[in-house]
Amino acid sequence: MTDSTRRQAALDYHALPTPGKLSVEVTTPAQTQEDLSLAYSPGVAEPVHEIAKDPEAAYLYTGKGNLVAVISDGSAILGLGNLGPLASKPVMEGKSLLFKRFANINSVDIEVDANSPEQFIQTVASIADTFGGINLEDIKAPECFHIEETLIERCPVPVFHDDQHGTAIVTVAGMLNALEIQGKQIEDVRIVCLGAGAAATACCKLLLAAGARKEQITMLDSRGVIHAGRTDINAYKGEWARDTEMRTLDDAIEGADVFLGVSGPNLLSAEQLGRMAPKPVVFACSNPTPEIKPELAHSVRDDLIMATGRSDYPNQVNNVLCFPFIFRGALDVRAVRINEEMKLAAIDAIRSIAREPVPDSVRAAYGGVELSFGPDYILPKPTDPRLLPIVAAAVARAAVDSGAARLPYPQHYPLQPL
Numbered sequence: 001m002t003d004s005t006r007r008q009a010a011l012d013y014h015a016l017p018t019p020g021k022l023s024v025e026v027t028t029p030a031q032t033q034e035d036l037s038l039a040y041s042p043g044v045a046e047p048v049h050e051i052a053k054d055p056e057a058a059y060l061y062t063g064k065g066n067l068v069a070v071i072s073d074g075s076a077i078l079g080l081g082n083l084g085p086l087a088s089k090p091v092m093e094g095k096s097l098l099f100k101r102f103a104n105i106n107s108v109d110i111e112v113d114a115n116s117p118e119q120f121i122q123t124v125a126s127i128a129d130t131f132g133g134i135n136l137e138d139i140k141a142p143e144c145f146h147i148e149e150t151l152i153e154r155c156p157v158p159v160f161h162d163d164q165h166g167t168a169i170v171t172v173a174g175m176l177n178a179l180e181i182q183g184k185q186i187e188d189v190r191i192v193c194l195g196a197g198a199a200a201t202a203c204c205k206l207l208l209a210a211g212a213r214k215e216q217i218t219m220l221d222s223r224g225v226i227h228a229g230r231t232d233i234n235a236y237k238g239e240w241a242r243d244t245e246m247r248t249l250d251d252a253i254e255g256a257d258v259f260l261g262v263s264g265p266n267l268l269s270a271e272q273l274g275r276m277a278p279k280p281v282v283f284a285c286s287n288p289t290p291e292i293k294p295e296l297a298h299s300v301r302d303d304l305i306m307a308t309g310r311s312d313y314p315n316q317v318n319n320v321l322c323f324p325f326i327f328r329g330a331l332d333v334r335a336v337r338i339n340e341e342m343k344l345a346a347i348d349a350i351r352s353i354a355r356e357p358v359p360d361s362v363r364a365a366y367g368g369v370e371l372s373f374g375p376d377y378i379l380p381k382p383t384d385p386r387l388l389p390i391v392a393a394a395v396a397r398a399a400v401d402s403g404a405a406r407l408p409y410p411q412h413y414p415l416q417p418l
């Protein structure tokens, strides 16, 4: 497919058969006078009274318990930058599509035109109780950290910034598998993280929790290495400042085992890739254009494991492998928050699936190619029907065991694949 054919196909996909990617469906009878008198006036007054008496009744009489809002201010849309709330709508509709397609969670997208983080927080906090959970998306650093921390405290339902935690969970799951295939230990590897924003910060924190050593991680922002002499960095970046002579990606990449790109398009050169250690792992996760294109990377070396955030190459490291399923588990036990135990459980569950034989339906959806645990298959595909039962169950169990759940482990688990 040429670039212009792909562009037109993408525009047609969004315009046809009706604009956008989602619609709303009615789940109760609404044909007769009797139906309407139950659905609306006078019948609707009965659940109103029940919810006014006990807010928990909203889970029984409304769609709240299976409804997640995808909310953005459009300040970091994929790797495209700050293009504003309305331009983020196709991405947010896309996330809602993925919630429905992969975890049967109803989802609406909300794009907030806010003048300040406080205004954004106030807007989200005032509507949060409408939903069973809030998925924050594509909000740039450093504002995203304060926004998420504050909303977690203020909202009665789980709040999860997907670009931080969804990305980190999938990255760590993929990284542990990739390092194992390359015969390396996470404790030993030198990691270069290009990007110092929402995704980078959360990925590196979770890599530490998985065993990586902080002194082995070099983080870079658009001005270069985050080092102890920098006076132009905020406190979030300051946590990653190293006492080092390295200043540029050129310096940092020499002999590195891992390149994690969560920054922008085409920022890692073939020459730089060539100077990484033997058997490197390269996660070029910027969307839609990775830090280095797989064709170029593979032309430079044949000993690497290469991943991108995209669906059209092997090894998709993308938060789609996490957010539908972590919310499914969280909603089903009515978790008050999504905690570290639930994240670690999601990592183990996701990475374990990649080691099992792949169902025919997945192979068929990916053009019939052979998929088995190895350099070109480090993570399950998003269409893998095992993700829903296995990841949701692991997350729900962790929520119950860690005290985050308000309901017991669901009797109807494990879920049937969709």
Ligand SMILES: NC(=O)C1=CN([C@@H]2O[C@H](COP(=O)(O)OP(=O)(O)OC[C@H]3O[C@@H](n4cnc5c(N)ncnc54)[C@H](OP(=O)(O)O)[C@@H]3O)[C@@H](O)[C@H]2O)C=CC1
Residues within 6 Å of the ligand: 075, 076, 077, 078, 079, 080, 138, 139, 140, 141, 162, 163, 164, 167, 194, 195, 196, 197, 198, 199, 200, 220, 221, 222, 223, 224, 261, 262, 263, 264, 267, 285, 286, 287, 288, 308, 309, 317, 318, 319, 320
């Ligand atoms: N595959 C996946 O699942 C996901 C991928 N991503 C990708 O990660 C990228 C960042 O997203 P997110 O963290 O949400 O955005 P943020 O805006 O929070 O962070 C962007 C970071 O990239 C840095 N950056 C920009 N240009 C350069 C450059 N030339 N060299 C080095 N660093 C640079 C910025 O530096 P500075 O701080 O100096 O401005 C900033 O630290 C996007 O491309 C996005 O598509 C994000 C989430 C999930």
Ligand SMILES: CC(=O)C(=O)O
Residues within 6 Å of the ligand: 077, 078, 079, 138, 162, 163, 286, 287, 309, 318, 319, 320
């Ligand atoms: C995948 C995603 O959330 C991003 O690139 O921002």
Ligand SMILES: [Mg+2]
Residues within 6 Å of the ligand: 078, 137, 138, 162, 163
């Ligand atoms: Mg995103």
